[in-house]
Amino acid sequence: xxxxxxxxxxxxxxxxxxxxxxxxxxxxxxxxxxxxxxxxxxxxxxxxxxxxxxxxxxxxxxxxxxxxxxxxxxxxxxxxxx
Amino acid sequence: xxxxxxxxxxxxxxxxxxxxxxxxxxxxxxxxxxxxxxxxxxxxxxxxxxxxxxxxxxxxxxxxxxxxxxxxxxxxxxxxxxxxxxxxxxxxxxxxxxxxxxxxxxxxxxxxxxxxxxxxxxxxxxxxxxxxxxxxxxxxxxxxxxxxxxxxxxxxxxxxxxxxxxxxxxxxxxxxxxxxxxxxxxxxxxxxxxxxxxxxxxxxxxxxxxxxxxxxxxxxxxxxxxxxxxxxxxxxxxxxxxxxxxxxxxxxxxxxxxxxxxxxxxxxxxxxxxxxxxxxxxxxxxxxxxxxxxxxxxxxxxxxxxxxxxxxxxxxxxxxxxxx
Numbered sequence: 334x335x336x337x338x339x340x341x342x343x344x345x346x347x348x349x350x351x352x353x354x355x356x357x358x359x360x361x362x363x364x365x366x367x368x369x370x371x372x373x374x375x376x377x378x379x380x381x382x383x384x385x386x387x388x389x390x391x392x393x394x395x396x397x398x399x400x401x402x403x404x405x406x407x408x409x410x411x412x413x414x415x
Numbered sequence: 416x417x418x419x420x421x422x423x424x425x426x427x428x429x430x431x432x433x434x435x436x437x438x439x440x441x442x443x444x445x446x447x448x449x450x451x452x453x454x455x456x457x458x459x460x461x462x463x464x465x466x467x468x469x470x471x472x473x474x475x476x477x478x479x480x481x482x483x484x485x486x487x488x489x490x491x492x493x494x495x496x497x498x499x500x501x502x503x504x505x506x507x508x509x510x511x512x513x514x515x516x517x518x519x520x521x522x523x524x525x526x527x528x529x530x531x532x533x534x535x536x537x538x539x540x541x542x543x544x545x546x547x548x549x550x551x552x553x554x555x556x557x558x559x560x561x562x563x564x565x566x567x568x569x570x571x572x573x574x575x576x577x578x579x580x581x582x583x584x585x586x587x588x589x590x591x592x593x594x595x596x597x598x599x600x601x602x603x604x605x606x607x608x609x610x611x612x613x614x615x616x617x618x619x620x621x622x623x624x625x626x627x628x629x630x631x632x633x634x635x636x637x638x639x640x641x642x643x644x645x646x647x648x649x650x651x652x653x654x655x656x657x658x659x660x661x662x663x664x665x666x667x668x669x670x671x672x673x674x675x676x677x678x679x680x681x682x683x684x685x686x687x688x689x690x691x692x693x694x695x696x697x698x699x700x701x702x703x704x705x706x707x708x709x710x711x712x713x714x715x716x717x718x719x720x721x722x723x724x725x726x727x728x729x730x731x732x733x734x735x736x737x738x739x
Contacts, residue, residue, distance in 0.1 A: 340664050340665045340666050341665055343664075343665075343666035343669075344664075344665035344666040344668070344669035344670075345669070346666075347666055347669045347670040347673045347735060347739060348669040348672060348673045348676075349673075350673060350677070350731060350735065351672070351674055351675075351676045351677035351731065351732070351735060352673065352676055352677070352680070354677045354681055354727060354728050354731040354732075355599075355676050355677040355678065355679060355680030355681045355728055355731075356680050357681075357724070358680065358681035358682075358683075358684050358685065358724035358725060358727060358728045359680060359681070359683050359684035360684060361684060361688075361721075361723075361724045362603070362643075362683070362684025362685035362686070362687065362688040362689075362721050362722075362724050362725065363684045363687050363688045363691070364688070365688050365692075365717065365720050365721035365723075366607075366685075366687060366688020366689055366690065366691035366692045366717070366718075366721045367688070367691055368717065369688070369691070369695065369696075369713070369714065369716075369717020369718060369720070369721060370691045370692050370696075370717075371695060372695070372713055373692065373695035373696040373698075373699050373713055373714055373717070374695050374698070374699055376699070376706065376709060376710060376713055377698075377699025377700075377702055377703045377710060378699075378703075380703070380706045380709060383709055383713070387713060387716065390713070390716075390717060391716070391720065394717070394720045394721070395720075398720065398723060398724070401723065401724040401727060402727075404724075404727070405727045405731070408677075408731045409731075412731070412734060412735070412738075412739055413739075
């Protein structure tokens with residue numbers, strides 16, 4: 334049951350990976366949902382521009398997604414690299 | 416050692432019961448407060464309908480209350496059920512059950528309040544559609560309760576499954592992680608489902624003839640908003656049923672606890688976001704019913720993107736469980 338330094342470091346990396354991806358997923362999820370809600374509103378008001386609005390929505394969501402991808406990268410680094 | 420184990424398991428049951436009921440009371444109270452606030456606004460707008468509005472408010476609040484009643488039942492079970500005190504794993508399971516039920520009731524409680532409140536406003540605006548509004552409110556808020564029901568299922572499994580043969584390390588972390596996974600992920604799905612249900616009650620009262628399309632889009636949107644809590648349930652089941660080889664290293668325990676936290680927190684945002692997308696779609700289907708096909712399509716595309724971070728969280732959780 335002796336806990337060694339290397340074990341504590343590895344344990345912290347695993348817990349950190351979980352927290353990184355878990356907490357990091359909250360923001361993009363909410364933000365992308367807001368984008369989609371506004372896109373629905375815009376298409377409801379002006380259906381002829383549906384194509385343009387869909388493109389704008391997807392590009393905006395892709396930018397919002399970036400922080401989620403940063404979290405994923407850090408989580409994978411914590412799991413497999415450091 | 417024997418006395419110590421008994422004291423620890425007993426303490427875990429008490430702390431777990433406190434967490435279950437304490438956290439579990441938060442959501443329902445907020446949701447019911449929202450319903451009552453909107454009902455007051457509706458009565459002041461149209462006082463001669465106060466009877467109908469009052470009745471609808473009470474029905475809506477009763478549904479929102481159910482999330483905290485689940486928490487009450489779980490808390491009472493934990494206090495008075497004679498769980499064997501001779502195994503520390505039972506203590507971890509009870510703590511996990513309390514966290515799961517407590518967090519799990521938050522989102523469903525708040526979310527169920529939205530359709531209740533909007534149905535009250537709708538009755539004041541359009542008294543002729545009162546029965547449809549009440550029906551739609553009940554369907555919408557019942558779907559909002561499913562994440563709380565998932566949490567109750569996991570909490571009851573944690574309380575009643577025996578863990579006699581499993582090794583203490585790292586199973587204790589798997590049990591606490593299982594509680595976090597379903598409990599936290601349920602927050603987003605419950606809240607998000609409520610946003611869609613509230614918008615549908617509002618929409619029906621504005622455009623009563625759109626009721627069929629509005630209810631359909633609401634149910635599709637809510638179903639997608641439920642998926643993060645289903646991911647949470649899946650990770651919980653893996654953590655509950657997989658046999659982990661005995662290991663008293665800290666890292667094997669933290670990998671499992673981290674997996675539960677990852678999926679739990681990771682489910683919150685996509686659940687809320689999917690609900691927001693569904694809210695926007697439902698609102699505009701009611702106002703522009705001819706475009707409901709296009710709106711449903713754009714809602715699903717937006718939700719799919721919003722869902723992606725929940726999928727990342729599930730992937731990281733599965734890597735933590737199966738790979739490292």
